[in-house]
Amino acid sequence: MSEFSVTLPSGKVWVPKFVGEIDQDKCIGCGRCYKVCGREVLEMVGVNEDGEMVRIGADADEDDDDEYDKKVMSIANVDNCIGCESCAKICPKQCYTHVPVAA
Numbered sequence: 001m002s003e004f005s006v007t008l009p010s011g012k013v014w015v016p017k018f019v020g021e022i023d024q025d026k027c028i029g030c031g032r033c034y035k036v037c038g039r040e041v042l043e044m045v046g047v048n049e050d051g052e053m054v055r056i057g058a059d060a061d062e063d064d065d066d067e068y069d070k071k072v073m074s075i076a077n078v079d080n081c082i083g084c085e086s087c088a089k090i091c092p093k094q095c096y097t098h099v100p101v102a103a
Contacts, residue, residue: 032090048068
């Protein structure tokens with residue numbers, strides 16, 4: 001099975017790797033990846049004491065921060081990913097797994 005690839009003007013072949021998953025156990029919720037991605041691929045979620053992920057919406061109260069044990073990054077819109085891997089490059093905890101897409 002072949003992978004999707006792009007031939008750059010230099011002649012070099014580039015195989016984009018798209019976000020596959022985020023290791024929630026490693027993620028510290030720093031938000032660096034969110035800031036570097038302009039494609040709305042990621043969103044911050046809260047993890048409650050039961051280990052359930054709860055979406056943190058714009059309409060959430062500021063007091064809601066107290067109900068989460070921690071905050072982590074989550075993949076919200078995987079189809080928006082362009083395979084640049086900027087999120088993985090800036091992540092201080094190497095939480096990201098990227099995969100090529102079959103052509």
